[in-house]
Amino acid sequence: MKVVSEELGLHLQEELLSLAWCCVLTRRDGVRRAFTTHDRALEIEGQLFVPTSGFVPTDISSSNSLNVDNLDITAILSHASIAEKDILAGRYDHARVEIFQVNWQAPGTGRIDVRHGWLGDFSLDGPGFTVEIRGLMQKLQQTAGQQYSPECRAILGSDRCHVDLLKHSRISTVTEVTGSVTFQAQDIQEADGWFDYGLLWWISGANAGQKVEIRTWKAGEFVLGDVLPAAVTVGDRFKAQAGCDKRRATCLERFQNVLNFRGEPQVPGSDSLYDYPGLK
Numbered sequence: 318m319k320v321v322s323e324e325l326g327l328h329l330q331e332e333l334l335s336l337a338w339c340c341v342l343t344r345r346d347g348v349r350r351a352f353t354t355h356d357r358a359l360e361i362e363g364q365l366f367v368p369t370s371g372f373v374p375t376d377i378s379s380s381n382s383l384n385v386d387n388l389d390i391t392a393i394l395s396h397a398s399i400a401e402k403d404i405l406a407g408r409y410d411h412a413r414v415e416i417f418q419v420n421w422q423a424p425g426t427g428r429i430d431v432r433h434g435w436l437g438d439f440s441l442d443g444p445g446f447t448v449e450i451r452g453l454m455q456k457l458q459q460t461a462g463q464q465y466s467p468e469c470r471a472i473l474g475s476d477r478c479h480v481d482l483l484k485h486s487r488i489s490t491v492t493e494v495t496g497s498v499t500f501q502a503q504d505i506q507e508a509d510g511w512f513d514y515g516l517l518w519w520i521s522g523a524n525a526g527q528k529v530e531i532r533t534w535k536a537g538e539f540v541l542g543d544v545l546p547a548a549v550t551v552g553d554r555f556k557a558q559a560g561c562d563k564r565r566a567t568c569l570e571r572f573q574n575v576l577n578f579r580g581e582p583q584v585p586g587s588d589s590l591y592d593y594p595g596l597k
Contacts, residue, residue, distance in 0.1 A: 322427030328420050337421040339366050339428070342399075342436070343413040350399060355421045361428070402546035404439055404446060406527055412436045414450055467586070468563035471579040479577045485559035488520070491551055498532075498541040500549050505557070509535045511571070515560030517541065522553030531560060 321329070328334065337355035341364065344350075353359050353366040360366070403409060414436055418429040437449040463470060471477040489502040512534035519527050523546075530542035539557070561567055565582050569575040 319430060321429055324426040325420060335420055335422045336418045339417050339419055341415040344408055345411060359421060359424050361419060361424045401441065405546050409436055465581045465584055467580055467582040469568060469578055469580040473561045477579055480572050480574050482558055486556055488554065488556045491549055491553045494549050494551060495538065497544055499538055501538045503537045511559055512557050513560045514562055515558045518556045520554040520556060522550060523547030531557065
């Protein structure tokens with residue numbers, strides 16, 4: 318049930334409405350961005366909402382089942398509000414979002430709350446982007462608790478894993494850039510595959526502070542899992558963390574941590590239903 322103020326309720330009964338959409342994004346680092354579809358800036362509850370013609374929420378539908386309510390936001394990238402490099406860097410991942418409507422002629426008379434949730438998947442398309450809004454219904458569809466699996470379910474270095482990540486991290490410098498997601502660091506002596514599925518933090522350079530997944534490590538060359546916001550250059554320093562493919566053999570041989578392995582490779586899978594005498 319939506320509750321509106323008496324003044325706003327009277328306005329909704331008028332033949333001609335002056336409603337404007339508003340949206341507040343609160344990133345996990347506390348940075349807030351506020352937008353409105355009105356052609357002038359609005360001050361609401363002490364927050365300045367800047368006008369943007371590129372902010373367009375889709376039609377909203379809700380149901381009384383556990384289906385996820387559909388709502389997307391389409392907007393134009395702007396260096397003064399939401400920049401492409403910030404999206405690629407993950408600064409808006411899981412940001413808190415509030416969407417509501419106000420009477421732009423009297424924004425202080427209350428608001429009509431439409432959605433509260435979190436940002437989901439981004440889709441970049443030319444000069445703009447589309448992002449889905451995930452609410453409480455989406456959280457109710459997630460699995461609660463744990464399921465058994467042949468691979469380890471613990472996050473490397475977490476309280477359930479207990480691997481000392483400092484012992485399995487290396488600090489090095491880029492010696493040669495070979496592509497948009499590839500570079501070499503010849504002073505690292507670890508075996509091929511040692512950093513596969515690991516993480517890399519940039520210490521210096523244009524990407525300082527950014528984190529990216531490592532796809533492969535072979536013959537002194539890193540292949541990253543995603544394109545960085547800025548180009549990598551020779552001399553950039555980074556810290557690379559060993560990766561884990563969640564297999565029991567890797568836990569035993571690379572990390573000597575098999576006592577904390579959180580998988581059940583001995584549990585028969587569904588293919589065991591077809592393993593009976595006489596089956597060829």
